[in-house]
Amino acid sequence: MSAALLEVDAISRRFGGLNALKDVSFSINAGEIVGLIGPNGAGKTTCFNVVSGVMSPSAGAIRFEQRSIVGKKPSAIVSEGLVRTFQATTIFPEATVIENVMRGAFATTPVSMLGSILNTRAARAALSATRRRCELLLERLSLLQFRQRRAGELSYGGQRRLGVAIALAARPKLLMLDEPVAGLNPEEAADFGRLIKELHKTENISVLLVEHHMRLVMGLCDRLVVLDHGVKIAEGVPAEIRANRSVIQAYLGAEEAA
Amino acid sequence: MEGSSTATMGRDEPHLAPRRRLLPGIALVVVLAAALVLPQLTTNQFYIHLANLMLLNSIFAVSLGLIASVGQISLGHAAFVAAGAYVSALAALSFKLPPILGIVLAGLVTGLAAVLLGKILLRLRGVYFVLVTFLAGQVFTLIVLNWESVTHGANGLLGIPAISIFGLPLSTRLRFYYFALAAFIIVVTFVWALMRSQYGRAFRSIAENVRLAESSGIDVSHYQIVAFALGSGIAGAAGAAMVHYIRFLSPDSFTFNDSIAYITMLVVGGRHTMIGGVLGALFLTPLPELLRGFVGAQHIIYGVILLCVLLFIPNGLVSIGRSFFSKGSETETPK
Secondary structure, three states, X not given: OOOOOEEEEEEEEEEOOEEEEEEEEEEEOOOOEEEEEOOOOOOHHHHHHHHOOOOOOOEEEEEEOOEEOOOOOHHHHHHHOEEEOOOOOOOOOOOEHHHHHHHHOHHHOOOOHHHHHHOOHXXXXXXXXXXXXXXXXXXXXXXXXXXXXXXXXXXXXXXXXXXHHHHHHOOOOEEEEEOOOOOOOHHHHHHHHHHHHHHHHHXXXXXXXXXXXXXXXXXXXXXXXXXXXXXXXXXEOHHHXXXXXXXXXXXXXXXXXX | OHHHOOHHHHOOOOOOOHXXXXXXXXXXHHHHHHHHHHHHHOXXXXXXXXXXXXXXXXXXXXXXXXXXXXXXXXXXXXXXHHHHHHHHHHHHHHHOOOHHHHHHHHHHHHHHHHHHHHHHHOOOOOHHHHHHXXXXXXXXXXXXXXXXXXXXXXXXXXXXXXXXXOOXXXXXXXXXHHHHHHHHHHHHHHHHHHHHOHHHHHHHHHHXXXXXXXXXXXXXXXXXXXXXXXXXXXXXXXHHHXXXXXXXXXXXXXXXXXXXXXXXXXXXXXXXXXXXXXHHXXXXXXXXXXXXXXXXXXXXXXXXXXXXXXXXXXXXXXXXXXXXXXXXXXXXXXX
């Protein structure tokens, strides 16, 4: 069996005296959809930020395709193929929808910076190829008809989908989604789940998902990693996690104590 | 440009109808012809001097706009202008360096200084960046004032030579005008091409959403430094050109007030487009002169005009022209 796409090896992150993450290890194989779940304050977002390079770990190793990515700039990690979305700030609201995706494709547009200033034939060809690729992405996410709209004018669900389109434009091997359905109604959330599943298949990407929405997570993920108080308390397929005593205890701790 | 509208490229700008491409082109030719001919029709040296200041201020405002396009406002822009001026003036006075080379040297030195300062300022955003650029400007002025053996302190530098091109000294206002016009066109064309390129895309991404820009693979600190260095380098080179025109330089030549003036030009003209800086400079440079008749009230009227612009056209003068040009574009939006 081939090595994992992403290996998170005993990472810790301290904020002053607080251990936000402690010795957390997990891995993601190519083609998997993995969910990272846990109660509020469990360290999910910290874990996400550390893996995507926004924060550095206090200890531990992170390898992507067997190469260490600890200490690399977030922009460099993106170029390796590990791309994330954000909970709130998912789009460029003032730019047009197509421009949003073109910005997402920045690192994967094969154009020299000088060439793009001089607007050479090669640069124009590269940019129009990228534009076509971005339009295809918009089409796949049912946003093509809004391509010249200001992104801030899209509906909330539309903005969420645009956030995914921006991330996909960077050609991720691993797409990390930070609470992608927060604030969506149940119908939109279910649609979003189907969309992720479809993209996972057509784009051939692996997915790491942080999410509160249990139905979505259980239906979508091949495997779950559960954090509580910065520590991994369980890992397994959704059915195992659902039956896991310590997971139930973490979520419903008060009841257990009573 | 017109030649680029082949079948495949047409896709890229579906919202631009041929008529709307032609109109700005004609306008550009008319403005350029006027800029070339008009100064010949007046013998009033003051008007030509004013035109020179308008062109130089346009360059200062546009270069500040380049820095602002990554979402940062520099309160020390005049210090870079002054630094460029001192570099070229001192090189000319001490080492007989031809001013035209001095201008290039000034651009390189100030651009490099901005790279070094930028590395320090890198992690500062918003108000902290603004404060440090303000302090850097003040520190620069203090250095110039106190390093008397080199800068002659508050007495300033006298006898700075004029620019000379192929032996022709640009010692009259009219001759300098054509030099300034050429410099203006070069700078505006460069900044326009830059902002249209992938650099512009990166700059705007960073200004609008720095975290998302970073997670789109855009190296934020790199592009912030590029914008800061290019904007400061252009300002330094233009400051050098100006000092060979005014031919006197003291610590009072470019002060914090000038930094504020460049920002005002940018905001009044429209800070989101390059043309905004130009419009702001063209509008605000002659304004105090036009108000000279209203003795005593001129500052009040100047202030009222500024307030009115900010209140009623918050996106700047450029937005008037834009709403005029883009009429009908809503209906042309495909699908």
